[in-house]
Amino acid sequence: VGPEGGLAELVVGEAEGRKVIFANQMDVDEEEDDFYFSDSSDKYHFREIFYVTINGERSGRVIKYNKKTKEVKVVMDNLLSNNGLALNKDGSFLITCESATGIVHRLWLKGPKAGTRDIFAKIPGHPDNIRRTPTGDFWLGLQCKNNLIGNLLVSKRWLGRLAEKTVNLKLLTALFNGFMPHGIVVKISG
Template identity: 80%
Template structure:
C-alpha cells in the first residue's frame, strides 16, 4: 500500500508542477504588458461586421459619407448604413478571379491606408503590393500614381496623408524587400529600409525625406501642416519630420508609445490617435531587440505562430492618443480581454466625438460613442 500511495502522489505532483511551470513561463515570456492608467472600455464599442476580413484603414469622403474600408481581398468597401450594409466601391487590381476574403493574394493587391482629397473627391490608396494609387469619386479600378522613388521601387506602401494647399502627398514605404503579407517579419528581423516619401502632384517628383526606418507604419500631418509624424511598429518610436519653419528638413523623435503601433489619424482638435496591433511582451522584445533572434525567427517560425507569440496568444484591442504639440501620451483605451475588439490597426475620431476602429485581421469595424 505505501508503494501504491507513493506512486499515486507522484502522478498528482508531477502534473501539478508542470502546470505551475507552464503558468509561470507564460506570465514571464508571453503575457502582454499590464499598462498603468488605461481605460478598459473598448469592449463597449458597437461592432459592424464586414463580409471580408481586415478593414485596415477607414475613411470618409468629402460629403461625409462612409466609412470606406480597405479590406484583405483588394477591395475598398463603402458602408451605406444598417439598411444597405457594405457595397463595393473600388479595387486596386483587375485580377479578381482568385481573391480570398480571408487571406492576402498578391495579384489582388492589399489596400492599406486611405485618404480622400477634399477638393477633388479622389481617393488615394496605399497598396501593400502596387504602390500609391488613385480612384475617382465614382470608384472602380484604381490607377497607379507612385510606383518608385529615387530609382527604388515602392514595395510596401502603407499609410499616407495629403497636404492639399501644397498639392503634395506624403507616404510610408515600409520595406525594400517585403510586401504586406510579411509585415511581422519586417518587425522582428531588424532591417531598416523603411522610408517616408514626398510626392509633388504638379512636378510628379517623388523624393525620400526620411529613411533608415524600421517598419514605419502610420503617417499623419499635424493640424497646421508644419510637420508630419511616422511611427515604427518595431520600436514604438514616433519620428517627426519638419515640413515648414526654422527646422524645415530636419527630423527628431516626437514620442514613444507602448505596443506595436499601426496607423495614425489626426483628431479634430489637433492631437493624434494611433491604432496598436497589440501590447508587447518579453518574447516579443527579445525578438525585436536582438537582430540575430529576429532573423532566426524569420527563417524558422511560421507567420501564424509568430503573430501568436507577439500578442501572447491573446488578441486584444488597444489605441493610444498623443498630444499634437508635445507627443505626450494623453490617453490609452483598451479591450484588455479582446471580448469585442482585436488587432486594432486604426483609431479615427470624428467631429461628433465618436471613435471608429479598423482591424488588420478581424472582419469588422467598431464605433465607440463616448458621449
C-alpha cells in the same frame, strides 16, 4: 481613379531608384498639393510585414509626391516597419511610427526646423495606424503592448532571423503579441 470612376493610374512606382513595394498610409497637404505616404518595406509585401519587424529590416521610408510638379522625393528613411502617417493640423510637421519599436518619429516640413527629424513619442506597444483629430491631437492604434518575447525578437536581429527560419508564422505572431490578441488606442497631444 477619378470622381466618376475609371481606371486606376500608377502615380508613384519607385522613389530614388527603389521600388515602392509596401505603400501603407497617406496624408495630403492640400495647400501645397503634396502627398505624403509611407512605404513600410522595399523587400517584403503586406502579408510578410512581420518578417520586416523581426529581421530589423530598415528599408521603411516616407515619400513625398507633388501633384503639380510630379516630383517624387524620399523625405524620411531608415525606418523599421513604419506603419501610420499623419500631418499635424497646420502642416508644419508629419509623424510616422515604427510598429516594431513603438517610436513615433516627427519630420519638420516648415519653419526653422524644416528638414530635421526627432522623436515625437515612445509608445509602450506596437502602433498600427495614426489619425489626426479635429483638435490636432493624434489617435494611435496599437496591435499589442510590449512584452519580453516581442522585445527580444526586435532587439536581437540574429534571434529574429533564426525564428523566421525555424518557427511558423502563426506561432511567431502569437509569441510577439504575448499570446493574447488585443487592441489598444492611445491619444497623444499634437
